[in-house]
Amino acid sequence: xxxxxxxxxxxxxAARSLKPVPTEERDVFAxxxxxxxxxxxAAMLAGASAAPADGIPGMRGHDHTGxxxxxxxxxxDFFVNVLxxxxxMSFGPFADDKGTFMHDxxxxxxxxxxxxITLVRCGYGSNIELFQYSSPDQKNMTPKNSDIGGYHIALxxxxxxxxxxxxxxxxxxxxxxxxxxxxxxxxGQAITYFLAPWGLQMxxxxxxxxxxxxxxxxxxxxxxxxxxx
Numbered sequence: 001x002x003x004x005x006x007x008x009x010x011x012x013x014a015a016r017s018l019k020p021v022p023t024e025e026r027d028v029f030a031x032x033x034x035x036x037x038x039x040x041x042a043a044m045l046a047g048a049s050a051a052p053a054d055g056i057p058g059m060r061g062h063d064h065t066g067x068x069x070x071x072x073x074x075x076x077d078f079f080v081n082v083l084x085x086x087x088x089m090s091f092g093p094f095a096d097d098k099g100t101f102m103h104d105x106x107x108x109x110x111x112x113x114x115x116x117i118t119l120v121r122c123g124y125g126s127n128i129e130l131f132q133y134s135s136p137d138q139k140n141m142t143p144k145n146s147d148i149g150g151y152h153i154a155l156x157x158x159x160x161x162x163x164x165x166x167x168x169x170x171x172x173x174x175x176x177x178x179x180x181x182x183x184x185x186x187x188g189q190a191i192t193y194f195l196a197p198w199g200l201q202m203x204x205x206x207x208x209x210x211x212x213x214x215x216x217x218x219x220x221x222x223x224x225x226x227x228x229x
Contacts, residue, residue: 061222064119064127065153070140070198072116072132078196079130082170083155085122092116109135122155124227142199152193152201156224160190160206167194167204178206185213 069075079085095113096102103110112135119129143150157163160178167174177192189207196202207223214220220229 062126064129066129066131067153067200068131068133069200070132072118072130074197075130075132076118076120079120079122079128082167082172083122085120085128088119088121088127090116090118108133109137111136112138124224125156128153142201145201150201152203154191154203154205157204157206158208160192160204163204163206164192164194185211185217187212 067075076087076090080087093113093115094102096110100110102108102112106112112133115132115134117129117131119127121127145152164174164178172194174192174194178190179192180190181187188209188211189205191203191205193201193203208225222229
């Protein structure tokens with residue numbers, strides 16, 4: 001049987017239930033609330049960082065590097081008969097005497113002419129596309145590696161000393177090396193730079209036992225030593 005509670009007793013009970021919370025309890029509650037918010041924020045950030053990065057749909061990898069050379073016959077001869085690459089195909093010329101096709105497609109002067117394109121394959125790796133152009137605004141400046149827009153092409157070799165000795169015997173301009181990298185994430189590699197006859201900067205590189213970064217990095221760089229990976 002339910003008992004009637006007098007109005008006085010109800011007010012007294014309500015008053016007791018609304019008495020001030022001790023300072024220590026308020027502090028604990030506030031700190032707990034802050035920690036909970038921080039934990040939720042950290043979880044949201046972790047989820048955001050785990051989201052996949054944007055990228056080109058269907059990208060498979062590096063297909064080729066294009067290089068404009070002053071004499072395509074000289075360049076093809078160097079890549080094939082000195083470096084040991086294989087020529088796959090040649091085609092051209094391409095020009096547009098009346099319109100802006102060359103500019104619209106290739107971002108060159110509308111009157112530019114591609115006299116020939118030759119593609120070569122150098123062992124296991126992406127292809128190299130050689131161009132010979134003429135253009136009203138053509139500049140004959142081969143950049144150094146330190147210049148903005150500078151670049152080089154590196155070829156992997158099994159025995160870097162033997163490779164350098166071979167290049168020297170062919171009269172190719174080589175630089176200091178083989179230089180072994182002994183510290184840092186690239187430790188394990190050895191390199192030597194050299195020049196193509198027209199000044200293109202190139203490199204031979206070798207790391208038969210791998211590089212130091214491979215022990216800790218979840219991402220492994222592609223290597224001609226194991227092209228399937």
